[in-house]
Amino acid sequence: MKIFYIFALLLSVQAFAQCKDSDKILYAVKEMINDNYVFFAVNNQYSSKHNISSIADYANGAINAAGNYIKQRSGADFEKKCKVKYMYVNYPEGMDENSPTTELYNLSKYKVSYTVDYTVKFGKYDYDFSVLLDHSYKVLSGDMIPSVIANPKFDKFIEICSALKLVKAQKQYKGVISGIGISYDPEIDSFCWHIQEEPSSIPDKGQYSVRDYYVNANTGKLTHVDEQVYNIP
Incomplete structure (x- = not known):
C-alpha cells in the first residue's frame, strides 16, 4: 500500500480577508490506496515517473469527459476556472508504477478507471476535487461541486x-x-x-x-x- 493525499480541503496560505485565525490552514487528509493506482503528472509541478503525454490518447479523453461533466454540473464559466492538477489511472491488480511502460501505456488492453484531480481558486483560497471515470469515460464519482441550475450563486462566498x-x-x-x-x-x-x-x-x-x-x-x-x-x- 502507499499513501496519497486528498486535497479537497487544502487552502492557499493567504486568506480571503485578514482577521484573527484567517490564515490557519486545514491540511490534507491522508488516504490509503492500492499500488495499482498509478500517478500521472500533467505538468512539471509534480514529480512523477509518468506523464499524461505518454498516454495522451486516453488521458485527453478522460480530461475532456471530466470537463464536460463540470460544465453540465456547474456551468462553463466555472469549468474555465478549474485547472487539472494530475491524474491517477487505476490498473488491474498486480500492476503498479514500476510495471513495464509497454504495459502501462497501452490502456486498450485493460478496463482501467481514471481519477482526474482539479483545483479551483476562490479569491486566494483553493478548493480541490476529483472526478472518477470508468474506462469508457462515464462519470462514477459522486458530486463534489454544486449544481449551477439549483444554486446559481454557489460561487459567491461570504468572507x-x-x-x-x-x-x-x-x-x-x-x-x-x-x-x-x-x-x-x-x-x-x-x-x-x-x-x-x-x-x-x-x-x-x-x-x-x-x-x-x-x-x-x-x-x-x-x-x-x-x-x-x-x-x-
Whole structure:
C-alpha cells in the first residue's frame, strides 16, 4: 500500500480577508490506496515517473469527459476556472508504477478507471476535487461541486472573517481555531467554510474533543457541527 493525499480541503496560505485565525490552514487528509493506482503528472509541478503525454490518447479523453461533466454540473464559466492538477489511472491488480511502460501505456488492453484531480481558486483560497471515470469515460464519482441550475450563486462566498465570528459565538466553542478549509455539502448543494476547533491545550491523558463547524459559504448560516472524541490512554 502507499499513501496519497486528498486535497479537497487544502487552502492557499493567504486568506480571503485578514482577521484573527484567517490564515490557519486545514491540511490534507491522508488516504490509503492500492499500488495499482498509478500517478500521472500533467505538468512539471509534480514529480512523477509518468506523464499524461505518454498516454495522451486516453488521458485527453478522460480530461475532456471530466470537463464536460463540470460544465453540465456547474456551468462553463466555472469549468474555465478549474485547472487539472494530475491524474491517477487505476490498473488491474498486480500492476503498479514500476510495471513495464509497454504495459502501462497501452490502456486498450485493460478496463482501467481514471481519477482526474482539479483545483479551483476562490479569491486566494483553493478548493480541490476529483472526478472518477470508468474506462469508457462515464462519470462514477459522486458530486463534489454544486449544481449551477439549483444554486446559481454557489460561487459567491461570504468572507471567512464573518464565518469565524459566527463559529466563535457558538455556546460549545471553547477552544482555538486549528484550521480552515472549503468543503462541499451535497445535502444543501453548497460550498461551506469548514472551520475546525481544538482544545487550547491537549491533555497528556484522557479524552478531548475536536469540533468541525460547517458554515454555508453562500448564506453564512451554520449548517452543522461534527464532534470527534479522542482518548489518550
